Amino acid sequence: MDVERGWLAELMGFLRPDQVLTGAAARRGYDCDAYTVDRFPPVAIVLPESTAEVAEVVRWCNLRNVPFTARGAGTGLSGGSLPALGGIVISTKKLTQILEIDLPNRQMLAQTGIANKKLSDAVKAAGLHFAPDPSSQTVATLGGNIAENAGGPHTLKYGVTASHVVALTLVTPEGDVVQLGDRVPGGPGLDLAGLVIGSEGTLGIATEAWVTLTPLPNHVITALVAFGTVREATESVAEIIASGTIPAALEIMDRGILGALKAAFNLEYPVGTEALLLVECDGDSAELVKAEMATVDAICRSQNCLNLETAEDEVARQKLWTARKKGVGAMGRLAPSIVTHDGVIPRSKLPEMLDTVYEVASRHQIGVANIFHAGDGNLHPCFYFDDRDPDQVRRVVEAGEEIMRRCIELGGSITGEHGIGVEKLDLMGLMFSPADLEFQAQAKRIFNDGALCNPCKILPNQKSCVEHKSRWRGMAW
Amino acid sequence: MKLGVDSLDFLQNAVRESRAIRHMSPHPFRNAPLPEADELDLRSYRGLIEVHPADQVVVVRAGTGIRDLQTELATQGQGLPWVPGPGEEENLDLVTAIGMNLPHLGMATHGSWREWVLGLTVVQPSGEIVHCGSRAVKNVAGYDVQRLLVGARGTLGIIAEVILRTCPLKALPDVAVTQAAQVDFIQRTLPTEFPSLVAALGDAVVLADKAASVVYGVGEPAEASTGWVLTAGRYAIADRVQAKYWQRAKAEFDPSGKLNPGEVQL
Incomplete structure (x- = not known):
């Protein structure tokens, strides 16, 4: 404690008292992100207000050998901002300014603590938006999006965060401030910004970023399609992609999700619905958008869809999105604990993989619901169970690992957008391979050959890494 | 010594046994080769390994020419959204185009190599074969080393095989391939500065790609307050931060300086 009091005095030497939090409630509030399986309270939370202050804190951490972890809104699903043992959290909560909007060049410079949606709100009147749209976008920060290379429903057509951040200001693990990338992308040289994006805060702390702004489409048609079997929905997705049509979004929700929506919000869908497919086509030409939707319509009907409802005006479209947007929240009704996986497979393998998910869940006697980015092949099987029962926990862990192994066998990945963090280290x-x-x-x-900047994340078995004792692994919240 | 590479085993052994290696094909925008380095020609290590048109993904040997790849992909209703700029060799091999992150005329609408390369098989200076990325179009597992190697000019590892995202034929860029012409530089700027760049270059402009704010020109590039220039025959890193981290990358990936010596002046 004396050591900690000494720290505080030093930190407060260059930060105001209200920028350093050490109370039990604050430490508890920052002891995990949305991956709540592993927790560890930081010694302190600091709230810098500028790049210079972040750099000063990081240099102090180096001087005192104190580990540090950057944190945005704490919506990460893999423990990327889990505090290090004996470390502090550097929160970007006060770095929320938009510093420059360059409409003619469709770019914006913002501090990284700003919420994702505020970037789009700021330029909506100009007909532009920041394309990455994770489900948590009302609170998830730009910095968190950069750390995780965040996606969202519309990344099928518009790409993930790395495609929309051209340059950034990074406080390096040593506390230097460097500019990476270029407002004019595509140039020669190493893509250092590209390496930092998606590195889960382990290569430094991004404090400012130039992002590209994408024109809002002039024409949008949304369709909600009900199917009598999940396989018909997944076969439709595979066919749509194979036809060369790239909708803006292709999302699936299965009966587990529909049950939760009914319990939580009394939402009803056509009798016999086993899966809903949400499709959105957009573009500047009404004719092309209609032609795309006609292709989708024909494919879904050939797959015996039960019902196909389309909408063009904003209010009606948002109504069709309700199931997708409220689905995750509604799952709280299903069981005391839920874990969401994030596996990815090549898109043509979707029907086969979904069959595997149901078979594995059934064999392990665990409830499963699926709500996911079907067009990207990015699955989110959600297991619901009671984590007070060790046997259920064991079965959930085993089932999760089976599913991940199958994703890899099919040429996919263990994470499409949630990151490795501590959750998927194993x-x-x-x-x-070890060589890989x-x-x-x-x-x-x-960037980082030390052990202070967000240690013990992404890579397993790092030297000098004293990991937290995890309750269990292989899954998210 | 000049060696044609026709298998991964051959490449691995050649890398193990050599002290200094030049690889990637000759290109006007590359630096002059060092006479003491062995020349590895990967153009015999060519051909498709896997094609997945339904997933819009192809796995291909890095010595494959882009025109040959396009011909193969077209039979599957797919293509790479690459439109060679003026003066560009249409059948340039992938290892050179990716190593240099070469710009092209479809950039404005379809991005470029950093968006298309989903994964790589790489031979390290020790001869070790490593993999990064995956066949999935969306993947955030671990560090994006493949992104770092695009544009690294072969100085951090030898790209042997590539997993590429492809595009349905009907969605390929609607840009005509231009007639061959001599080009001395490629310069890109912000859209707002593009008109003044074109005006300043005057007769030096061979082709102005307004959609991407890119100029292909002859002679000397113009001064511009933003953007970048790729110049024939001299590739030096002026940016202090780039130079520092490139040196660090070199120390990690190729500490003995075996790969493409002289390719980048730091």
Whole structure:
């Protein structure tokens, strides 16, 4: 405690008292992100208001050998911002300014603590938006999106965060401030910004970023399609992609989700519905958008859909999105604990993989519901169970690992958008050989060859890494 | 010594036994080769390994020419959204195009190599074969080393095989391939500065790609307050941050300086 009091005095030497939180309630509030399985309270939480203050805190951490972890809104699903043992949290909560909007060049400079949706709100009147749209976008921060290379329903057509951040200001693990990337992308040289994006805060702390702004489409048609079997829905997705049509979004929700929606919000869908497919087509030409939707319509009907409802005006479209947007929240009704996986498979394997998910859940006697980015092949099987029962926990862990192994066998990945964090550390060895992991470690050491900047994340078995004792692994919240 | 590579085993052994290696094909925008380095020609290590038209993904040997790849993909209703710029060799091999992150005329609408390369098989200076990325179009497992190698000019590892995202034929860029012409530089700027760049270059402009704000030109590039220039025959890193981290990357991936010596002046 004396050591900690000494720390505080030093931190408060260059930050105001209200920028350093050490109370029990605050430490408890920052002891995990939305991956709540592993928790550890930080010694302190600091709230810098500028890049210079972040750099000063990081330099102080280096001086005192204190581990540090950056944190945005704490919506991460893999424990990427789990505090290090004996470490502090550097929150970007006060870095929320939009610094410059360059409409003619369709770019914006913002601090990284700003919420994702506020970027789009700021330029909506100009007919532009920031395309990555994770489900948590009303609170998830730009910095968190950068750390996780966040996706969202519309990344099928518009791409993930890495495609929309051209340059950033990084406070390096040593506390230097460097500019990476270029407002004019595509140039020669190493893509250092590209390496930092998606590195889960382990290569430094991004404090400002130039993002690209994408024109809002002039024409949008949304369709909600009901199917009598999940396989018909997944076959439709595979056919739509194979036809060369790239909708803006292709999302599936199965009967488990529909049951939760009924319980939580009394939402009803056509009798016999086993899966809903949400399709959105957009573009500047009404004719092309209609033609795309006609292709989708024909494919879904050939797959015996029960019902196909389309909407063009904003209010009606948002109504069709209700099931997708409220589905995750509604799952709280299903069981005391829910874990959401994030596996990815090549899209043509979707029907086969969904069959596997149901078979594995059934064999392990666990409830499963699916709500996911079907067009990207990005699954989110959600197991619901009671984590007070060790046997249920064991079965959930085993089922999760089986599903991840199958994703890898099919040529996919153990995470499409949630990241490795601490959750999937043990699974990295399933996807990559020791030599592959060392190859990644070499890339990490370009920026971070120490043990202070968000340690013990992404790569398993790091030297000098004293990991938290996990309650259980292989899954998210 | 000049060696044609026709298998991964051959490449691995050649890398193990050599002290200094030049690989990637000759290109006007590359630096002059160092005479003491062995030349590895990957153009015999070519051909498709896997094609997945339903997933819009192809796995291909890195010595494959882009025109040959396009011909193969077209039979599957797919293509790469690559439109060679003026003066560009249409059948340039992938290892050179990706190593240089070469710009092209479809960039404005379809992105470029950093968006298309989903994964790589790489031979390290030790001869070790490593993999990064996956066949999934969306993947955030671990560090994006493949992104780092695009544009690294072959100085951090030898790209042997590539997993590429492809595009349905009907969605390929609607841009005509231009007639071959001599090009000395490629310059890109912000859209607002593009008109003044074109005006400043005057007769030096061979082709102005307004959609991407890119100029292909002859002679000398113009001064511009933003953007970048790729210039024939001299590739030096002026940016202090780039130079620092490139040196660090080199120390990690190729500490003995075996790969493409002289390719980048730091």
